Amino acid sequence: xxxxxxxxxxxxxxxxxxxxxxxxxxxxxxxxxxxxxxxxxxxxxxxxxxxxxxxxxxxxxxxxxxxxxxxxxxxxxxxxxxxxxxxxxxxxxxxxxxxxxxxxxxxxxxxxxxxxxxxxxxxxxxxxxxxxxxxxxxxxxxxxxxxxxxxxxxxxxxxxxxxxxxxxxxxxxxxxxxxxxxxxxxxxxxxxxxxxxxxxxxxxxxxxxxxxxxxxxxxxxxxxxxxxxxxxxxxxxxxxxxxxxxxxxxxxxxxxxxxxxxxxxxxxxxxxxxxxxxxxxxxxxxxxxxxxxxxxxxxxxxxxxxxxxxxxxxxxxxxxxxxxxxxxxxxxxxxx
Ligand SMILES: Nc1nc2c(ncn2[C@@H]2O[C@H](COP(=O)(O)OP(=O)(O)OP(=O)(O)O)[C@@H](O)[C@H]2O)c(=O)[nH]1
Numbered sequence: 311x312x313x314x315x316x317x318x319x320x321x322x323x324x325x326x327x328x329x330x331x332x333x334x335x336x337x338x339x340x341x342x343x344x345x346x347x348x349x350x351x352x353x354x355x356x357x358x359x360x361x362x363x364x365x366x367x368x369x370x371x372x373x374x375x376x377x378x379x380x381x382x383x384x385x386x387x388x389x390x391x392x393x394x395x396x397x398x399x400x401x402x403x404x405x406x407x408x409x410x411x412x413x414x415x416x417x418x419x420x421x422x423x424x425x426x427x428x429x430x431x432x433x434x435x436x437x438x439x440x441x442x443x444x445x446x447x448x449x450x451x452x453x454x455x456x457x458x459x460x461x462x463x464x465x466x467x468x469x470x471x472x473x474x475x476x477x478x479x480x481x482x483x484x485x486x487x488x489x490x491x492x493x494x495x496x497x498x499x500x501x502x503x504x505x506x507x508x509x510x511x512x513x514x515x516x517x518x519x520x521x522x523x524x525x526x527x528x529x530x531x532x533x534x535x536x537x538x539x540x541x542x543x544x545x546x547x548x549x550x551x552x553x554x555x556x557x558x559x560x561x562x563x564x565x566x567x568x569x570x571x572x573x574x575x576x577x578x579x580x581x582x583x584x585x586x587x588x589x590x591x592x593x594x595x596x597x598x599x600x601x602x603x604x605x606x607x608x609x610x611x612x613x614x615x616x617x618x619x620x621x622x623x624x625x626x627x628x629x630x631x632x633x634x635x636x637x638x639x640x641x642x643x644x645x646x
Pocket of ligand 1: 478511512513514515516517519523524525526527528531553554555628632
C-alpha cells in the first residue's frame with residue numbers, strides 16, 4: 311500500500327505553510343498547489359486521499375476547481391475540504407457542498423477538529439486501497455481457480471476417455487462394452503424390445519501375426535476397426551474391441567433379422583478390403599467369422615447370456631469354414 315497523498319491548495323504561501331504545520335505527524339505525502347489550475351494538473355498525476363482547497367484564489371476559485379473535478383471520472387471520488395477565511399453565512403457553505411465538497415472549514419482552523427477530520431479521510435483512503443488490493447487478489451485467485459477447474463475437467467475427460475477406449479483402435483474397450491451390455495439388457499428388460507449382439511473374430515490371426523509380424527498384425531486390427539466404424543449404423547449401436555482380435559457390435563432394439571443384416575454387411579466389408587493373408591488356410595485375404603445372437607432380455611437373466619449365445623454362434627461360424635455369419639436363433643445355421 312502506498313503512502314496517502316494530500317493536496318493542499320492556497321494562493322498564499324504562508325497559508326500553505328500553516329497547513330503543512332497542522333498536518334505534521336500524519337503519515338502522508340503533501341503536494342502543494344498555489345492556483346486552481348495547478349491543483350487540477352496535480353490531480354491528473356496523483357491519486358489523492360484528500361484535497362484541502364482554498365476557496366478564494368485569483369483566477370479559478372476553489373468552487374470551480376471542485377466542480378471540474380466532480381465532472382472527471384478520475385477525480386470525482388477524491389474528498390475535498392474547503393478551507394476559507396471568508397464566512398458569508400450559509401449560502402457559501404451550501405455552494406461548497408453543491409460542488410461536491412465533503413466538508414467546509416473556516417479559518418482560523420481549530421487544530422483538533424482539523425486533524426481529526428484529516429485523520430478520518432486518511433483512514434478511509436487506506437481502507438479503500440486495502441479493499442481494492444483484496445479485490446484484485448480475489449479476482450486473480452478466481453481466474454486461477456477457473457483455470458484449475460478447466461484443467462481438472464479436461465483431465466477427467468481424458469481419464470474417462472482412456473478408461474473407456476481401446477488404445478490400439480480407438481473403439482470402446484471391453485470394460486465400457488460390458489457396462490453398455492448390462493445397461494441395454496436392463497433397458498430391454500423394461501421395454502420388452504429385443505437386444506442383439508454381433509460378435510466378430512479375425513480368421514487365422516495367429517498365422518497372420520506369425521507371417522507378417524506383430525506390428526503389421528496391429529495395423530490389420532486398426533484397419534478392421536476403421537472398417538467397422540465406417541459402416542453406417544444407428545447412433546445407439548455400439549462398436550467395441552473386446553479382445554485381442556475380437557470385436558463386437560451391440561444393437562439395441564434390433565431383432566434377429568436386423569442383426570443378421572448388419573453382420574453380413576460387416577463381414578462383406580472386411581472381405582472387400584482384400585487385405586492379403588497368404589498363410590490363411592481358408593482364404594487368400596483377411597476375413598472374419600461372425601456370430602449373431604438376439605434376445606428379448608428377461609429381468610432375471612444375466613446380460614452375459616447374450617454374449618454366450620453369440621459366442622456359440624461364432625464358434626459355429628469358425629467350424630463352418632470361417633468368413634461366414636452364424637445366428638444362434640436360426641438353429642446355428644450358417645447364413646453366408
Ligand atoms: N498383432 C496383435 N495380435 C494380437 C493382439 N491381440 C491378440 N493377438 C493375437 O491374435 C491371435 C489369436 O489367435 P487364436 O486365438 O489362436 O485364433 P486365430 O489364429 O485367429 O484362429 P481362428 O480364430 O480360429 O481363426 C494370437 O496369436 C494373439 O497373439 C494384438 O493386440 N495385436
